[in-house]
Each structure stands twice: as structure tokens, then as C-alpha cells.
Amino acid sequence: MRQQLASGVLHWGGDEEGGIPFQFRDPEHPERLLGFEVELADALARELSVLLKHKIVAQFTPYEWVSLATGLARGDFDVILSGYEITPERQQQMRFTRPYYIYAQQLVVRRDETRIRGLADCRGLAVGTLSGSAAERVLEIAGIVQRVGFDGQVEPFLELELGRVDAVLLDTPIVTFYAEPNPRLRTVGAPFAHGAYGIALRPADAALAACLDEALGRLMEKGELAQILGKWRLWNTDQARLARPPRAAAELAGLGFDPQGRPLPDRPQPREVVAPDLVTGRAARLSFWRYAPLLLRAAGVTVLLTVLSMGVAMAVGLVVAVARLYGPRPLRALALVYVEFFRGIPLLLLLFFLYFGLAQFGVEMPAVLTAILGFGLNYAAYEAEIYRSAILSVPARQWEAARALGMTEALAFRRIIFPQAFRTALGPMTNDFVALFKDTSLVSVIAVRELTKEYLVLARSSLQFVELGLLTAALYLLMSVPLGYLSRWLEQRAGAR
Amino acid sequence: MNEDCDSPLPPPAAARSDSTAGSDVQCAAPPRAAPAGDGEELIEATGLTKRFGERLILDGVSLRVRSGETVALIGPSGGGKSTLLRCLNGLHGWEQGSVRVGPYRLESTGNVRPNGQAAQQVRRLLGMVFQDFQLFPHLTVLANICEAPRRVLGLSRQEAEERAWTLLDRVGMKERATAYPDVLSGGQKQRVAIARALAMQPRGLLCDEITSALDPELKHEVLEVVQDLRRDGMALVVVTHEMGFARRAADRVVVLADGRLIEDGPPQQVFEQPASPRTRQFLSRVLA
Ligand SMILES: Nc1ncnc2c1ncn2[C@@H]1O[C@H](COP(=O)(O)OP(=O)(O)OP(=O)(O)O)[C@@H](O)[C@H]1O
Ligand SMILES: [Mg+2]
Numbered sequence: 001m002r003q004q005l006a007s008g009v010l011h012w013g014g015d016e017e018g019g020i021p022f023q024f025r026d027p028e029h030p031e032r033l034l035g036f037e038v039e040l041a042d043a044l045a046r047e048l049s050v051l052l053k054h055k056i057v058a059q060f061t062p063y064e065w066v067s068l069a070t071g072l073a074r075g076d077f078d079v080i081l082s083g084y085e086i087t088p089e090r091q092q093q094m095r096f097t098r099p100y101y102i103y104a105q106q107l108v109v110r111r112d113e114t115r116i117r118g119l120a121d122c123r124g125l126a127v128g129t130l131s132g133s134a135a136e137r138v139l140e141i142a143g144i145v146q147r148v149g150f151d152g153q154v155e156p157f158l159e160l161e162l163g164r165v166d167a168v169l170l171d172t173p174i175v176t177f178y179a180e181p182n183p184r185l186r187t188v189g190a191p192f193a194h195g196a197y198g199i200a201l202r203p204a205d206a207a208l209a210a211c212l213d214e215a216l217g218r219l220m221e222k223g224e225l226a227q228i229l230g231k232w233r234l235w236n237t238d239q240a241r242l243a244r245p246p247r248a249a250a251e252l253a254g255l256g257f258d259p260q261g262r263p264l265p266d267r268p269q270p271r272e273v274v275a276p277d278l279v280t281g282r283a284a285r286l287s288f289w290r291y292a293p294l295l296l297r298a299a300g301v302t303v304l305l306t307v308l309s310m311g312v313a314m315a316v317g318l319v320v321a322v323a324r325l326y327g328p329r330p331l332r333a334l335a336l337v338y339v340e341f342f343r344g345i346p347l348l349l350l351l352f353f354l355y356f357g358l359a360q361f362g363v364e365m366p367a368v369l370t371a372i373l374g375f376g377l378n379y380a381a382y383e384a385e386i387y388r389s390a391i392l393s394v395p396a397r398q399w400e401a402a403r404a405l406g407m408t409e410a411l412a413f414r415r416i417i418f419p420q421a422f423r424t425a426l427g428p429m430t431n432d433f434v435a436l437f438k439d440t441s442l443v444s445v446i447a448v449r450e451l452t453k454e455y456l457v458l459a460r461s462s463l464q465f466v467e468l469g470l471l472t473a474a475l476y477l478l479m480s481v482p483l484g485y486l487s488r489w490l491e492q493r494a495g496a497r
Numbered sequence: 498m499n500e501d502c503d504s505p506l507p508p509p510a511a512a513r514s515d516s517t518a519g520s521d522v523q524c525a526a527p528p529r530a531a532p533a534g535d536g537e538e539l540i541e542a543t544g545l546t547k548r549f550g551e552r553l554i555l556d557g558v559s560l561r562v563r564s565g566e567t568v569a570l571i572g573p574s575g576g577g578k579s580t581l582l583r584c585l586n587g588l589h590g591w592e593q594g595s596v597r598v599g600p601y602r603l604e605s606t607g608n609v610r611p612n613g614q615a616a617q618q619v620r621r622l623l624g625m626v627f628q629d630f631q632l633f634p635h636l637t638v639l640a641n642i643c644e645a646p647r648r649v650l651g652l653s654r655q656e657a658e659e660r661a662w663t664l665l666d667r668v669g670m671k672e673r674a675t676a677y678p679d680v681l682s683g684g685q686k687q688r689v690a691i692a693r694a695l696a697m698q699p700r701g702l703l704c705d706e707i708t709s710a711l712d713p714e715l716k717h718e719v720l721e722v723v724q725d726l727r728r729d730g731m732a733l734v735v736v737t738h739e740m741g742f743a744r745r746a747a748d749r750v751v752v753l754a755d756g757r758l759i760e761d762g763p764p765q766q767v768f769e770q771p772a773s774p775r776t777r778q779f780l781s782r783v784l785a
Binding site for chain 2: 395404409
């Protein structure tokens, strides 16, 4: 813990696509993060500062929800604070603090739905939820076969409206903001399957966990947690379960309950309340001038990733091609293995392995570097084959002409054969460049914010899927179409000479 | 650099061979304009035997060429002329026999192409020009000529270009120095190819049917250039189907058929009193 907090920063990981009320981009100022967990993290940092007697600030690390556990293990951040349910499976891998919120599952249907009165009626129907969430697990146990898992909390409700799923089961905080304001949807039955969100830590960080427990207790006692929950419409009578001995009575009071857990009639009311229609799109649309710079910056990341990855691919590819063509037999075999291996495995798997797998052996690279290496190594296999056939397509008599002038084999290759081969290779390589350009969208799995990821984040927080999608597509086309022309032009030129 | 363009022909061979090969070459340089065949023996192939797979292509061929001598190598198609030529500068390996060029001896067994220092030195001493030119398509005419002098001989860019301009002038290609090979006519390409070979200041030149791809008018301009070289005291081995050229311009005519050297003598003798019936048969066919 010394290590983690000595720098004065509490690094917390979460999914900024987690949405309202957890953490999301402010539609008015898309570069700013809002949400009850953002406020909780700041409040915790303040408490920790007091406890440890030095200044500590909370800093957010955006991450892909499904990768949070690996990111924690990898040390990309110190705690997970992202609507992370405390489950027995997770408790085996991670350490949890005491709960900071009690959630339940809520079933949502279309307003005109008549068949469904509870989860039992959903057998044989399609039920949407978030992939990897506790709700999905509840559906599984309830014997619902047609579970449709989504990556964002917006999509299940969109699909429900469109009739592509018949019901949605999700955590109550999500339902509060995404379903209740929507006149075409309604909830059925009472919330059930209660669970708790906790802050997850690496198993070794017992001391940090104890500090966070202490800080959470204080926030409860002081009524700060109740304030935050109230502001975000999350306060309900279930929260009485958060209080714990030895200071249960004081914590209950701070949370707005009497010692028996009944809500106090005069519990402090939150000073401001976030409107649920924040998400309906009417209250706050992202204006072009707000999102365009963000998308442009992300497009810059995409270009940078593509260019650097292609650089690596072209360099490694050349080495592999030369080894494959002119190396001694064992090296030739090795180069062939390289090509077959990297052409044969999915890029996604490679990225995951490089980022999370290698971390377990102590090799930890920044995400961007991992991405460049992953794409570079993968594309190098393709570039190697392009080089190889281009080199072989240079007439053998050119070698002869070069040798006849007294050139060594190496010199002949470098000055005569390769430059010709490179011209031939440029066309197909530009083609690969365009493909790579689009493949870079895969890096969102290791939390690099390029264009596609930025689009998803913005679209999910603003619901402007179409408008943002068109701009994003336009940006991609703007970059790839000219490259396509360049590729064809280069191919023609190579063919002409 | 255009001021240099008016410079006369390259310096005489004696001076040139000193500046190129330097101390590596122990043999004395031939005197300029020595009478044909009086120079030192530059090329010596002894008992060359070569196969492609099972087929015997060269069957114990021996050939000597002196500095200042022009040897026309003729014979039926498939007789092994190109193969022999490629053995002389080590572009092909052979099975038995040996090749010496100047002070360098090329070794080969099992048809493996000679490589390494000796082979490179031999290729510096013997330039080669091909039927299909084999200019480097990615380089301009000037760069085609400068490439080897700069990278192999280590000349500076300026030195190499000076040399190139002189040669371009000599082959009448100065105006096309900045063109790429693909826009040149066949005759122009071949003249550039000759200039490229000469830029290494070799002491001998191997020409493999360098006019076969050209129409008669262009043939003439290329053959002019070759005859001009003869005056420099260079050893020339010219594979040709131009019997007129062989008769007029060669000091010796050598006939290669079925992998064997069946005739070797002055043009007069080979064309008028050939010793072997195979030569007679060949000549009657091509001269008919
Ligand atoms: N790389 C090769 N592999 C196998 N066989 C070859 C190869 N090069 C030449 N040959 C064969 O060797 C024989 C001699 O070929 P070469 O090119 O030396 O003949 P040539 O006298 O130059 O004929 P031409 O007058 O038609 O050019 C031919 O039968 C040819 O088919
Ligand atoms: Mg031939």
C-alpha cells in the first residue's frame, strides 16, 4: 500500500462506458467524467488523505469492463470501482472492501407487454442484459436459455424497444436511468436478487483494503455516502444493509436509518439531484463542436498506431522474408514457422496474450506499445510474404547483371534487387495498411482509446449513435479511400515498369 | 558537370588498368594499340566441362584470349556459347576444368557458382553485356552506369559521374542521361549497357549476342561501339550470329558446337577453309 499511495495517487480503474450513474462523460464537456463512483472515488481520496496524513487524489484509468480483473492483476490501476459485484468467484481471485452499494435486479419490458409478470414468464423468450454481469448469472440460474448479452447498458433497452428482445434484466441503478425515463418501457415486479458492489483490490493489498474500509465507514457515518447516493437517485431502503458493527448505529444514522434499519423521517435530503432524463438525449445533446475534437484526436491515435505498427511490420517482415529466402536451412524453417504462426492466430488473441499474458511473467508494456508490437508482429507475417513474392518476381537475370558488375550478393540485393521488389510490394502493402488501419479498432480490448473506442464511448453516453457514427465513418473513409487509390496507383506503376 | 562532356575518349588502357585494379593486378598492362593477339594472355579456360542436370553442355572446352584480341564465338543454337561465356566470369559453375582471368583463378566443383573475392575480382576485370540488356529499371541511365563504380570500386559520386558522362558521350547517349531505361529504344539500351560495363574499366568484355534483339540499323550503332573498343586494347569475346561482323572485326573466330570447340583460327581460315565438316555444315546453313 505504501507503494500505491506514496505517490499521492489512488489509481482506480473503471469502464467509462459504464454509463450513468456509475461513470460517464459529461455531455456538456465530453472530456470530463461524471458519476456517483467518480464522486465516491474523490470522497475516498479525501478520507485517505486524512487517515494517512498526506494528500491523496483519485485518478481514473479507463478500461474495458470485461478486462478489469486482468488490468488489476497487471497493475494498470490499484482498485476497481465500477459497479463491480461482489461474487464468490471474484472473491477467490481478488480482495474486496466492504460494500458501498446494495443493488438488486429489475426486470423491464415494453409498456404494452402482456405475457410477462415475472422472470418465470421469460422462459422461451429472449432476455437482454449486460455480458459478464451478475444479472446474466441470475438469468442463467433461472434457466433462461435465450440470454442476449450486450457490452453497453444502452443497447439492451434499444433492442427491447425494437422488439428484438422481450425483456431486459439489469441492475437497479441502470434501470433507474435508462428504463424508467423511457415512456415506451416499464418495470415489472419488485427488485430481487440483491447483491453488493465493492471495491476490488489485488489479494496482496490487505493494508490498502483496510484503509478503504475505514474510509468507507467514515463516509457512511458522516452522511457523505448518503448524499452521493441521494444525488444520483440511488438511495433506497436496501442501503441499510451497508452498515456494519462495531459502529453500525452511527453508520445507519449517517445513511439515513434508525438503529433498527427503518428510514429516518428527517433523513438529510441531497442538495442536488441528477435528472434521470439526462440520458434521453433531450436534456443534453452533444453538439458537433463538442464531440468533433474528441473524435479527431482519437483519429490521430488511430493514425499513429497504424503508421508505427506498419513500420514495425515492414521492418520485421523484411527480416523474415530475407531469412526465408536466403537464410541457412534452420533459419529458413524458423521464418516459415513465424509466418504460419502469426497468420494463423487471431489478432485479438495475440493482443490479449501480449498485454495480459506476458504480464504474468513480469513483462509489462504500456498498452500503446503492446498494440504496436502486436499489430507489427502480426502484419509482419503478411508483409514478409509480400516481400518474398516481390523479391522472387525480380528476374534472376537482374542478379546476373549485378554480379557481372562485380557486386557481392549482399550489395546486389540491397541496391538492385530490393529496390525493384519494394516497388512491386508497395501496392499490396498499402492495401495492408488500409486493412491495418481498420484493425486498429481491436486495441480497445487493451484500453487504447482510438477512433472506434471513442465513438462507442461518446455514442453510449449521448445516444447519438447515427450522428456520431456518420462522422466516425467519414473520418475512416477520409483516411482509407485516398490510401486505396494510392495502392492501386502504385500497383499500376509497378506493373508498368 | 556538363563542362566535362566535351572530354575526349577515356584515357588509354594502360593508365586505366592501373587506376582501377590497383595493386591487386600484378600483370603488366598491355601496351596501347598493340597488334592483335600480342598482349598478355588475359583469359585462360582449360578443359571446362559442365552439365545442366544430366545433359553435358560443355565438353572439355579450352580457350585463351589475349589482351587486345577480339574473339568471335559462333556456333549453332544450343551449342553452349552463352554457357561458356558465363563460365569465363564465374556466373556459372562447372564440373571440371579451370578458369583463370588475369592473376585470379576461379574454382568450381559440382557446377557450383564461384563466389567470393576471386570471382568478384574476375568480374571486375571482365565486363559483360547481355542480349537483353538487363539495365536496372529503377535507376536512370546515369545511375545505372554509376552504381557499380561507386559501390564496388568506391568512387565518389563526382568521380563516378565524370566517368559516366565520358562514356555516355562515347556511346552517344549523353542526351538521355536522366531517362529511365523503359523509355529507351533497344539500341539505346544496349549502348547504355555497354557504357555500364565499361564504367568498371574492365580489361576484357564478354558480349552475348548483343545485337540479336535489335533491328539492322540499330545493330550497326552498337557494333560501331564494339569495334571502337578493340582499338583500346581490350580483350573482347563476342558471341554473335553476325557472320559479317565476325569476319570483318574479329582477330579469331571460334566455333562451338555440341559443347566442343571444333574450330579456332583467323576469320579467313575458319570461313574459307574450315577444318571440321561440322563447321562447314554450320556455315553453309547460316551463310545460305
Ligand atoms: N539454366 C539452364 N538450365 C538448364 N539447361 C540450360 C540452362 N541454360 C542453358 N541450358 C541448356 O544448355 C544448352 C546450351 O545453352 P546455351 O545458352 O549456352 O547455348 P547457346 O549456344 O548460347 O545458344 P543460342 O545461340 O541459342 O543462344 C541448351 O541446350 C540449353 O537448353
Ligand atoms: Mg546464347
